[in-house]
Amino acid sequence: MYLKTFKGGIHPGDRKELTNTVPISDCPPPKEVIIPLRQHIGAPCEPCVNVGDRVLMGQKIGEATSFVSAPVHASVSGTVTKIENYPHPGGGEALSVFIENDEKDELFPEIKEWDLDLSKDSIKAFVEKQDAKEIVEKVKNAGITGMGGAAFPTHVKLSPPADVKIHTIIINGAECEPYLTTDHREMLENTKKIILGALLVAKSVSAEKIVIAIENNKKDAISLLEQETKEFDNIEIFTMLTKYPQGSEKQLINAVTKSEVPSGALPSAVGVVVNNIDTCAAISEAVVTNRPLYERVVTVSGDAVNNPKNLRVRVGVKFSELLEIAGGFKEEPKKIVMGGPMMGIAQNNIEVPVIKGTSGILAFSAPETYGKDEGACIKCGxxxxxxxxxxxxxxxxxxxxxxxxxxxxxxxxxxxxxxxxxxxxxxxxxxxxxxxxxxxxxxxxxx
Ligand code: SF4
Ligand code: SF4
Structure with a gap:
């Protein structure tokens, strides 16, 4: 069968077999979280708590300072012990809030327990009664950002210019970076919340069509989503060729709609909004329970890790603690990366904290990394x-x-x-x- 894709690209070995059948496990909350106030593209937040304050899980601790920004929330309940600069996994340092965990996980009062039945009729009725503006407001208050790496504030994507008509929502289930399996596992384990999130995104921008686009190396997720979306006329499951970087926004839009996003323009220029799988699950939580984005799934993998895993973790836990939970190192790693091996950010300090955009923590032995010497260009093209x-x-x-x-x-x-x-x-x-x-x-x- 001919599968849709884009021009160019490569086929690196995906190494997803290390974790694609490993169910997501909940990581015990750490004794301390370190939450950077720079979590996303756009302006960093300003602290809205003080040293010595007791904070509750889900309470806002960093205020957004501009439209292209998203607030930051406490991922545990406890006491703010420090607010100071700390190494950041994106490079350099960032002002960060240190919270000592009181191990009570006491929720901020505005956050409810999940009480929505996820049958198809109930999902349809719930979406029907939501107001578009309120969805965007809840997404904004919950500090939701893209969770595939770039961490663009989601409410900005859901607020296209008034004269732009969005016709299609693409839910990005490509997960084309080698090793990473968080989206794959979420599609299998959190299917209905992802569908609900996609419908809420469509409602927020009045889009008629939703396309959930998945690479053909995730056949189990494709058939499950096909099954679960049968009764939703506006949702299509779209199978794409497995090729890197199929999940990059412009390539994804081109594969699904054949449109080309002009140089320097956003997807809304061609009537499309793209969100990723994890982000959809977070949107469902925000709209149903008011729960902000303070935890996420992280793939901890790489050939230097003993027991690769998919872990649901609190924002602010240190990489070193997650690597320990994954059994520590088989051998001294040559390189540690946040994100995928192709576009991820190399780390020289594993005491940095998980942020909203941390999709993976990968540790590689020397044979899996590039050598030090580069040759002269031979003009092979x-x-x-x-x-x-x-x-x-x-x-x-x-x-x-x-x-x-x-x-x-x-x-x-x-x-x-x-x-x-x-x-x-x-x-x-x-x-x-x-x-x-x-x-x-x-x-x-x-x-
Ligand atoms: S890194 Fe830049 S120049 Fe190289 S293939 Fe990707 S888009 Fe092209
Ligand atoms: S043209 Fe030069 S830079 Fe490009 S792949 Fe060939 S050797 Fe490398």
Whole structure:
């Protein structure tokens, strides 16, 4: 059967077998959480609690400071012991709230227990009576951001310009990064909440159609969702070819709708809003119970980890504690990454905390990582063939190394999404993405 996809891309070994059949387990709450006030793209939050305050689980501790921002909430009940800068998994340091856990998990009073029956009729009736603006307000108050890595505040996606008609919601179940299996497990274990979340997203922007797009390496999730969405006329399950980076927004939209999002534009420019699987589950919780986003599922995996797992964890728990729960290291890892191996962020400190965008913590042995030496470009053109953005990675890389700002601009460096396909395919193991990142920084500096 011909399966939909996009032009370019690569087929790295996915290594998902390490965790794709491992059910999500609840991670015991840590004795202390460290919650950064910089959790997402956009302006960081400002603290709205003080040292010495007792806070409840789900209570707001960081106030959003602009529209493109999302509040931050306590993930345990306990006492605020410090508010100070602390290393951040995204790089550098961020102002962070330290909470000593009183181990009571006392919920903030506005948060209810889940009381909605998830039968199809009940879901339909619940969605029917929701108000679009109230859904967006609840999503905003719950501090929900994209949970696939980029962590864009979700209420912003659900507030397109008034003159833009959104016709389709795409729920991103591609999970194309190797090793990661949180979306896959959520689709299997939290199916109905994901469907409810998708319907609420559609209601919030008055979209007629919902497409849940899944790569064909998750056949069990595809058949379960097909079964569970049978009676929802506006939901389609869309099977895509397994190819990296199928889950990237522009490539996903192209595979599903054939539309091309123009350079520098948002998906709403082609009438589409994209949300990921975990985000849909979080939206259901926010609308039904007022529960903010203070926990998430994280895949802890990699060939250097003893017992790879999918863990439901509190935001603010340290990476080191999760690696310990996954049995510790088989051998000293050469590289530790937050996110997937292709676009994830390398870590030099495992005492950093989980944030809303932490989809994975991966530890790799030396053979699984790149070597240190890069060769000269042999002009084979392979990087050009695989670039999903149809750029010339070889030119961008050499122009960046040469600090040639005019050439960098001429070759549209800002369209590069740093997916890593070019570095992966390069026979000379050239550090193309690192060079491009340096080129972008140079462009920013020189204007
Ligand atoms: S793949 Fe590597 S060697 Fe081939 S053209 Fe691109 S940069 Fe040069
Ligand atoms: S140039 Fe950028 S977008 Fe193209 S393959 Fe390389 S990293 Fe991906």
């Amino acid at each position: 392979k990087c050009v063939e695989v670039c999903p953005m149809r750029l010339m990675p070889n030119f961008l890389s050499t122009a960046s190394v040469a600090k040639d700002v005019e050439k960098i601009k001429a070759h549209n460096i800002l369209d590069c999404m740093e997916c890593g396909c070019c570095s992966f395919i390069c026979p000379q193991r050239r550090f193309i993405v690192q060079h491009i990142k340096a080129g972008k920084a140079l462009l920013k500096q020189k204007g």
